[in-house]
Amino acid sequence: MAARSIASLSLSFGLVSIPVKLYAATESSSDVRFNLLAPDGSRVKQQYVSEKTGVVVERSSMNKGYEFERDRFVVFTADELKALEDGASHVVEIMAFIPEKAVNPVFYDKAYYIAPDKRGGKPYSLLQQALAESGRCALAKWAFRGRTRIVQVRPEEGGLVFQQLLYADEVRSLSDLHIEHAQVSDSELKLALQIIEQGTEDNYDPTAYVDEEKQRILAAIDEKIEGKQIIANEPAEATGSGGQVIDLMDALRASLKGGKPKAAAAATPTAPKRKSAEPVTKLPVAPRTRKPATRAAKAPAEAPAKVRARK
Numbered sequence: 001m002a003a004r005s006i007a008s009l010s011l012s013f014g015l016v017s018i019p020v021k022l023y024a025a026t027e028s029s030s031d032v033r034f035n036l037l038a039p040d041g042s043r044v045k046q047q048y049v050s051e052k053t054g055v056v057v058e059r060s061s062m063n064k065g066y067e068f069e070r071d072r073f074v075v076f077t078a079d080e081l082k083a084l085e086d087g088a089s090h091v092v093e094i095m096a097f098i099p100e101k102a103v104n105p106v107f108y109d110k111a112y113y114i115a116p117d118k119r120g121g122k123p124y125s126l127l128q129q130a131l132a133e134s135g136r137c138a139l140a141k142w143a144f145r146g147r148t149r150i151v152q153v154r155p156e157e158g159g160l161v162f163q164q165l166l167y168a169d170e171v172r173s174l175s176d177l178h179i180e181h182a183q184v185s186d187s188e189l190k191l192a193l194q195i196i197e198q199g200t201e202d203n204y205d206p207t208a209y210v211d212e213e214k215q216r217i218l219a220a221i222d223e224k225i226e227g228k229q230i231i232a233n234e235p236a237e238a239t240g241s242g243g244q245v246i247d248l249m250d251a252l253r254a255s256l257k258g259g260k261p262k263a264a265a266a267a268t269p270t271a272p273k274r275k276s277a278e279p280v281t282k283l284p285v286a287p288r289t290r291k292p293a294t295r296a297a298k299a300p301a302e303a304p305a306k307v308r309a310r311k
Helices: 078-085 121-134 186-198 212-225 248-257
Strands: 007-013 016-024 064-069 072-076 091-099 108-116 136-144 147-156 159-165 230-232 281-283
Touching: 007 121, 007 136, 016 121, 072 078, 108 121, 121 136, 121 147, 121 159, 186 248, 212 230
Parallel strands: 007 091, 230 281
Antiparallel strands: 007 016, 016 108, 064 072, 091 136, 108 159, 136 147, 147 159
8 A cells, every 4th residue: 555645744954945745654563452342342432421400412513612720711713723724844954964863763763754745856856965965964843733843854875854843851761760870890880781792682673673572462263263262371479579689790690691690589489370270371471670672583484374374
């Protein structure tokens, strides 16, 4: 299916105006969604109810209002709301050029792609190549849907990314967490650097990783469709302050060797036995220790016949 543009814009580059089209760079259709059902198995629908009368209000008869005092609203008509949006400009004005890595990714919001519109191919290519050659990105101002946004325009191999940025008051500061900074020895730092060197790769390849949780859930759904009961294994009890204590140096050395660190306390609680029951499909429980995501196989494996493709 061909991509559909969200808006037509004009990117102002000095005295050059570049007609571009805006496209969403991401999609959420890959999520596995469950529907809410009534006890009889039918779908349920959402309704809006008046707080004052308890009567269901149809969407067609609703108004939008702004609460300027508690329980006091100023109501806007549809035409007035449209007039607010009409104040938006289709011109995206570039304000500055900064180093490409100058924007902390924590300020990244929604990402878009921009592609040249009619008669925009030459100036679009010029801006892309100039940004790539200079190692800089553009900061631009964009008025859209009643709000002015700051965007980063950065070059990629295939075109330009239109990255919406958050404002300073929308991002929390790490200083608010009051993080304790402990002293680290030279030997600990040396071992940690060796572990990093072992796992160093030149680039991030998103196609090299798969969504394990999505695959696990889809497989369980197929088992459920076949009439099997789905039940999870009982997770192990979380260790508290009296649990195992791992020596940091032992953990670092074992990480380099690919082994497991020795625990100061060896007492391990025995998991309770499950009562016998009819055969069920057990879902794997994620381990308590975090591990890297599984890489996708270089040659795609043949999917089981009973697992259907889903979007």
